[in-house]
Amino acid sequence: MDPREGVYRNFMTFHCGQCNTVWADSLGLCGEAKCCDSLICSTVNLSIEVTLDVIIKKEIQSSLEEKWENCIYNSLSCSGCGCSVGVVLVSAPQHLASLRSLFLIRKENTNCYQFSDGSMVKASTLNLDIEAIGTSIATLKQEMEAALEHISLLHGSLRESSTASLD
Numbered sequence: 001m002d003p004r005e006g007v008y009r010n011f012m013t014f015h016c017g018q019c020n021t022v023w024a025d026s027l028g029l030c031g032e033a034k035c036c037d038s039l040i041c042s043t044v045n046l047s048i049e050v051t052l053d054v055i056i057k058k059e060i061q062s063s064l065e066e067k068w069e070n071c072i073y074n075s076l077s078c079s080g081c082g083c084s085v086g087v088v089l090v091s092a093p094q095h096l097a098s099l100r101s102l103f104l105i106r107k108e109n110t111n112c113y114q115f116s117d118g119s120m121v122k123a124s125t126l127n128l129d130i131e132a133i134g135t136s137i138a139t140l141k142q143e144m145e146a147a148l149e150h151i152s153l154l155h156g157s158l159r160e161s162s163t164a165s166l167d
């Protein structure tokens, strides 16, 4: 099966649980961080990571919330209703270090619109694990490497034939 088929078949958009504003889509999703019950969005898939309706607050904050203990972050809010979308970690202890600079969207506030069957479900009912998505990124990477190799072979044979025609 073409792995990209899976990406589009499972395409979904992520919405505010209160006002339905679109926050992100599955092309910008790179999994979920179970430790902080958040979806992870970044530019890994060369897509936009979140929509312009996710407002990044300029002031840097810290929180007494247990999951963000010892973290410094910019919080994210919804342009539609002002509710909290999640955070972008600026500084974090070791166990959260890999999540720095990524958009972390609270699953509990998020709804998912699934294009496969046109249904809107709570993100908290879905498993958007990094492992499953990581596998499809790895497959895509392999395909791109194969394509690149093919192009360089073509390039090489073109150069050979142009050199030959000069003789």
Ligand SMILES: [Zn+2]
Binding pocket: 016, 017, 018, 019, 020, 021, 078, 079, 080, 081, 082, 083
């Ligand atoms: Zn909202």
